[in-house]
Amino acid sequence: MVSIFSLVTGRPGPSGFGSASTAEQVTEGIDASNITAIITGGASGIGLETARVLALRKAHVIIAARNMESAKEAKQLILQENESARVDIMKLDLSSVKSVRSFVDNFIALDLPLNILINNAGVMFCPFQLSEDGIEMQFVTNHLGHFLLTNLLLDKMKQTAKATGIEGRIINLSSIAHTYTYEEGIRFDHINDQIGYSDKKAYGQSKLANILHANELSRRLQEEGVNITANSVHPGVIMTPLMRHSSLLMITKNSIFYFLILTMQGAATTCYVALHPSLKGVTGKYFLDCNEFQPSAFASNEHLGKKLWDFSNRLIDSVSKA
Numbered sequence: 326m327v328s329i330f331s332l333v334t335g336r337p338g339p340s341g342f343g344s345a346s347t348a349e350q351v352t353e354g355i356d357a358s359n360i361t362a363i364i365t366g367g368a369s370g371i372g373l374e375t376a377r378v379l380a381l382r383k384a385h386v387i388i389a390a391r392n393m394e395s396a397k398e399a400k401q402l403i404l405q406e407n408e409s410a411r412v413d414i415m416k417l418d419l420s421s422v423k424s425v426r427s428f429v430d431n432f433i434a435l436d437l438p439l440n441i442l443i444n445n446a447g448v449m450f451c452p453f454q455l456s457e458d459g460i461e462m463q464f465v466t467n468h469l470g471h472f473l474l475t476n477l478l479l480d481k482m483k484q485t486a487k488a489t490g491i492e493g494r495i496i497n498l499s500s501i502a503h504t505y506t507y508e509e510g511i512r513f514d515h516i517n518d519q520i521g522y523s524d525k526k527a528y529g530q531s532k533l534a535n536i537l538h539a540n541e542l543s544r545r546l547q548e549e550g551v552n553i554t555a556n557s558v559h560p561g562v563i564m565t566p567l568m569r570h571s572s573l574l575m576i577t578k579n580s581i582f583y584f585l586i587l588t589m590q591g592a593a594t595t596c597y598v599a600l601h602p603s604l605k606g607v608t609g610k611y612f613l614d615c616n617e618f619q620p621s622a623f624a625s626n627e628h629l630g631k632k633l634w635d636f637s638n639r640l641i642d643s644v645s646k647a
Contacts, residue, residue: 338616346615348378348592355600358383359491361438365417366446368395371560374592375443377403380410389417389428419446419470420456422644429477438485441599442478444471444497450524458644461517467531472538472637486552492605493553496598497539501559503532503624510623513636534633536611536620541630543609554608558594
């Protein structure tokens with residue numbers, strides 16, 4: 326386990342990496358030329374740096390993004406640095422069940438393998454808002470859309486793992502903010518209620534859901550004997566478009582240098598968990614600064630994870646039938 330001292334000082338933890346490590350450093354020497362990866366929200370911030378570094382390691386990267394103009398720009402940025410990069414862009418709005426299903430249909434039609442799924446996209450500290458399907462925006466974008474996306478892509482990932490013998494990896498981007506949630510952890514009975522809504526706690530709730538989802542998925546994959554791992558990560562506190570609703574942070578820390586350096590560090594844990602050979606077979610864990618970290622009691626609650634899984638399926642079914 327990594328210590329708080331290591332987090333603050335940047336001192337490497339048991340993995341040999343720490344909070345000062347960059348995404349390039351943690352993937353140095355890794356050849357990912359036989360890997361295909363989907364990265365949601367890969368057009369900016371941590372997602373873009375993750376896409377850049379995976380492409381640098383020769384992976385075939387699919388950037389799934391809501392804003393296709395930003396995705397095109399992201400692809401060009403990667404190609405400018407690395408002409409041989411294999412990068413494709415596809416439309417995905419995680420707040421829309423219809424869009425998630427359409428994305429999966431379009432990806433399956435490409436007949437590509439799928440080794441890695443990085444559930445990176447998200448929104449943060451939004452004022453209360455319901456999606457087109459009538460679901461609270463942070464919960465649907467950060468958790469439910471990724472939950473559906475993962476379930477719909479699982480068969481493709483299982484087929485790829487079986488055909489290639491390469492371990493599949495699913496990574497959910499959570500946050501240390503998962504510790505700051507509602508009193509009951511997940512407001513199952515009031516998920517879409519404006520009364521009692523807190524933008525900070527709703528974000529924490531969605532990040533808690535990311536860990537619970539990864540843990541329950543890991544348990545099910547192990548039970549099935551499938552060669553796929555599922556883990557969650559805290560990427561680090563960095564300046565990205567995710568913080569568009571945090572004006573004070575944007576004012577006090579809006580420096581290009583700060584953005585570039587910490588985005589490289591912020592993507593390190595994601596890239597480490599996605600590619601590093603030392604994590605072969607490691608599943609159902611939560612990582613912070615490239616080291617295993619103990620999440621909250623709620624996040625470690627298997628019963629809560631199973632309850633969230635069933636709740637998420639019911640919510641998607643109710644939307645699909647509407």
